[in-house]
Every structure is written in C-alpha cells, then in structure tokens.
Amino acid sequence: MSALAEKQEAGVAVVTGGTRGIGAAIADALRADGWTVVTIGRTSGDVQADVGSPEDVARAVEEIHEKFGKVLVLVNNAGITRDGLALRMTDSDWGDVVDTNLSGAFGFTRGVMGDMLRARWGRIVNVSSIVATRAQAGQANYIASKAGLLGLTGALAKEIGKRGVTVNAITPGFIETDMTAELDTDKLVEFIPAGRVGKPEEVAAAVRFLCSAEAGYINGATLSVDGGMGA
Ligand code: NDP
Numbered sequence: 092m093s094a095l096a097e098k099q100e101a102g103v104a105v106v107t108g109g110t111r112g113i114g115a116a117i118a119d120a121l122r123a124d125g126w127t128v129v130t131i132g133r134t135s136g137d138v139q140a141d142v143g144s145p146e147d148v149a150r151a152v153e154e155i156h157e158k159f160g161k162v163l164v165l166v167n168n169a170g171i172t173r174d175g176l177a178l179r180m181t182d183s184d185w186g187d188v189v190d191t192n193l194s195g196a197f198g199f200t201r202g203v204m205g206d207m208l209r210a211r212w213g214r215i216v217n218v219s220s221i222v223a224t225r226a227q228a229g230q231a232n233y234i235a236s237k238a239g240l241l242g243l244t245g246a247l248a249k250e251i252g253k254r255g256v257t258v259n260a261i262t263p264g265f266i267e268t269d270m271t272a273e274l275d276t277d278k279l280v281e282f283i284p285a286g287r288v289g290k291p292e293e294v295a296a297a298v299r300f301l302c303s304a305e306a307g308y309i310n311g312a313t314l315s316v317d318g319g320m321g322a
Pocket residue numbers: 107108109110111112113114131132133134135140141142143168169170171191218219220221262263264265266267268269270271
C-alpha cells in the first residue's frame with residue numbers, strides 16, 4: 092500500500108464550502124485521488140454548518156468525528172463577499188465576512204488539527220485570494236480576511252510543521268463561479284495575461300497537489316492560480 096493510501100485508510104478530507112464552485116471542484120479532485128471527502132455548507136453538504144459560527148463549527152467537528160472519523164486533510168475554502176466602500180460598510184458586513192472567511196478557517200483548523208498531529212501527517216490548504224496582496228477599492232472586509240488567511244497560514248506552518256503537517260495557501264484570481272457571476276468578464280479579462288477567466292478545476296488541481304504525498308516539503312507557501320494576473 093502506498094504512503095498516501097495508508098493515510099486515506101486512516102482519515103478523511105474535509106472541504107468547507109465544498110458544495111459549489113471551487114470547493115465542489117476541490118472535493119472532486121480529492122476524491123479522484125482516493126480520499127473520502129466530507130463537504131461542509133450552510134444549506135447542503137455532508138455536514139451542514141455555518142463556519143462563521145464557533146458553535147456550529149464545534150458541532151460540525153464532533154459530527155465529522157462521529158460519522159466519518161479522523162480528519163487528515165482540511166481545505167478551508169468557504170467564503171463570502173459583502174462588497175462596499177469602507178465609509179459605508181456596516182459592522183455586520185465587516186463581521187460576516189471576517190467571521191466566515193477567516194475565523195471559520197481558524198475554528199475548523201483548531202478543531203481538527205489534533206487528528207493530524209496525532210497521526211504525524213496532515214495537509215491544510217487555505218483558499219485565500221489574489222486581492223490579499225493586490226488590494227482594490229470596495230472590498231476592505233474581504234481583502235482583510237483573505238490577507239489574514241495568509242498570516243494564519245504562515246503562523247500555523249511554523250507551529251505544526253515539525254509534526255508532518257503542512258499548511259499552505261492558494262490565491263486564485265478571477266474564477267468562474269456563482270461568486271463572480273455578476274462581474275463584467277470582458278472588462279476583467281483585459282488584466283489577465285492568460286486572456287480568460289479561470290475554471291474551478293484549475294484551482295482544484297493546485298489544491299490536490301498541495302495535499303499529495305509529494306508536496307510534503309512545501310510548507311507555509313502561497314500558490315497563485317490566476318492566469319498571471321498577480322505577476
Ligand atoms: P461560491 O459562492 O461559488 O461558493 C461558496 C461555497 O462556500 C458554497 O459551497 C457555500 O455553500 C459555502 N459557504 C459560504 N458561506 C459559508 C458559511 N458561512 N459556512 C459554510 N459554508 C459556506 O464561491 P467560490 O467557489 O467562488 O469561492 C470559493 C472560495 O474561493 C472562497 O473562499 C472565495 O473567497 C475564494 N475565491 C474565489 C474567487 C473567484 O473568482 N470565484 C477568487 C479568489 C478566491 P452554502 O451557500 O450552502 O453555505
């Protein structure tokens with residue numbers, strides 16, 4: 092049995108926001124690699140939970156442990172936007188985005204990292220965004236949350252890297268999903284060297300690699316999947 096197959100016998104992969112868009116493609120890619128995947132969403136998924144609620148996260152982690160077992164791969168992908176200029180941004184628009192995108196990732200990670208530490212093997216991938224390092228107007232909440240995810244990634248890599256657990260981040264550019272459905276594609280494509288928007292499967296391929304056995308020496312890294320937009 093290969094080293095990865097042994098891990099797949101011992102534990103499962105969890106993808107938050109794994110029910111649609113990028114998360115669903117990540118779930119498919121990990122399944123294709125042999126993982127049993129548990130998807131998390133508010134309205135559907137193998138386990139339903141709002142990652143922005145610490146109570147929900149605690150309950151979801153308990154449910155995953157009871158129904159599916161240990162978690163050896165975690166992809167913190169659930170995310171939302173509540174765009175607007177900072178001057179008019181409400182506390183709830185700020186709080187909902189930071190709670191979901193950043194605190195949700197922290198809560199889920201804290202809940203399952205014990206499984207990985209005990210197994211002396213694990214993979215955590217945080218789905219950040221190109222805007223974490225290339226800010227734009229009108230998304231202070233979202234950008235702060237995504238930049239925070241890069242900080243969280245580095246801090247965790249330093250804390251748990253010794254125990255065979257890697258923590259990395261992905262920064263997608265403009266990917267065609269429900270989240271970007273309202274945006275003007277023609278205008279945005281001008282800024283993308285690839286000359287097109289990305290597909291969820293292209294982000295999923297990068298996540299799949301970071302979760303593989305071969306990626307064991309990649310820790311605390313950020314991998315851009317943006318068609319060259321951030322170069
Ligand atoms: P979608 O809006 O298509 O899907 C979001 C997913 O997250 C859904 O499965 C949704 O399920 C889930 N979700 C949202 N809020 C919560 C919550 N509070 N608790 C649990 N699940 C939640 O988004 P994308 O696929 O486009 O985005 C996925 C990730 O990629 C996000 O973090 C996003 O910020 C990031 N990203 C996306 C880019 C893009 O261009 N699309 C670019 C850069 C980063 P449900 O509604 O059932 O809760």
